[in-house]
Amino acid sequence: MNKESKGNVVSELSELLNSSKATFLADYRGMDVEAVNKLRGELRQVGVDYRVAKNTLLRIAAKGTAAECLESHLQGPTAVAFASDDVAAPAKVLADLAKDSKFFELKGGVMDGKPLSVEDIKALANLPSREVxxxxxxxxxxxxxxxxxxxxxxxxxxxxxxxxxxxxxxxx
Incomplete structure (x- = not known):
């Protein structure tokens, strides 16, 4: 990856971090392609942008944003879910997958500038949807x-x- 494409990725990640209401980090190590594609589809249905990002690029993109507190979670493979509307629905999808899969593990998140622990994300997942x-x-x-x-x-x-x-x- 050359310097120009890294700059584009950093600016895109920074824009997503600024525009999202909540951001969730997860470790996807060991998941097969079929499971990742299924997860992407489920998250797309609830209006979530799901990406795999390099930790160094994500660390640079988070500087000066509300997600700066996530720096301690940026170790190992990192998948990022950006929730722009409803934050309970993606938390439910991610928490269910983390409960069912031995390969997918939640790391943490941030919502409205406040850091979220794994327990906080699970509590969000238990909330009814916005419509309810x-x-x-x-x-x-x-x-x-x-x-x-x-x-x-x-x-x-x-x-x-x-x-x-x-x-x-x-x-x-």
Missing amino acids: LLGKMLGSINAPATNFVGVLAAVPRSLVQVLAAIQEQKAA
Whole structure:
């Protein structure tokens, strides 16, 4: 790799580190091509850019970014997953693979400038997806209005039931 192509890789990695909400590092040593391609496909479906990077180039690219704290994890083969939208979905894919595969091991990550340990990534993986959380929040917001409408409807319903009971009593 010549100096110009290394510079291009560093600038591309730096741009990805700056634009991503979360970055996850993993050791992929021993994985076969089929497993890596399957992982890339799964991560692509959740909107994640997955790359294998040289540690020295990644170290240079991380200088001055929020991912600078990842320098201690840059040893051995390093795969990087850049999550730009939902951070729980890629954490789930990576944590599941790390649990199922003896060749794939999470190293750490960074989210919004804060370093993430392997345990933090596993905790993120256990969170429901963004859509589920939004649905729960909307349900919570909607519940008081629904209950209020039920209370308002109960008053005329009770009046109608009382009138119906009086009518039945007079008819008998």
